[in-house]
Amino acid sequence: MRMFKLGKIISESYKVLLGGVAIAIAAGYMLHSYSPRLTATILMMVPLINGLGGNIGSVFGARISSALHLGTIEPKLESQTALRINFSALGLMGLAVFVFAGFLLFGINLLGGTPFMTSLKAALAFFLAGLLLTALIALIALAAAFASYSRGVDPDNVVIPIVTSTVDVLGITSLLIMVYLLGV
Secondary structure, three states, X not given: OOOOOHHHHHHHHHHHHHHHHHXXXXXXXXXXXXXXXXXXXXXXXXXXXXXXXXXXXXXXXXXXXXXXXXXXXXXXXXXOHHHHHHHHHHHHHHHHXXXXXXXXXXXXXXXXXXXXXXXXXXXXXXXHHHHHHHHHHHHHHHHHHHHHHHOOOOHHHHHHHHHHHHHHHHHHHHHHHHHHXXXX
């Protein structure tokens, strides 16, 4: 007996992957349109926030998908112990990862000759953008998992592509918002 059907996986995945390509192009266009105003410090943060956000969101999406398959959570927005535990783990992971990365960016900027206050504001912008991204991607991963599972589509085939392509846009957007608000 086959554990999976290749045709089903491909039919469930290809639409999401094509949508991901469109979203990634939109993210690139958005970044390009802001490029004259971006410094090297800010440009250095883009792949980092997108990579970290995609990793955190993918882990969360995979955990939710597995919990749905195992029956430890139901696709409902109500108080569920396993769902609360996963959200708590996501929050702690996002906090730890973006604090650590913010400190690294701060140090790299200082070593590169960036003034102290500019380095501090850039690190704070990165940290706050990361927290915002973590919250947004949690909602998107949860919605994608619940919606796909409720429609009989295997969330393993769609959640991670949705999360990673959406992070490209949301990571850049979160970063640009925080850079603007903090005046980096």
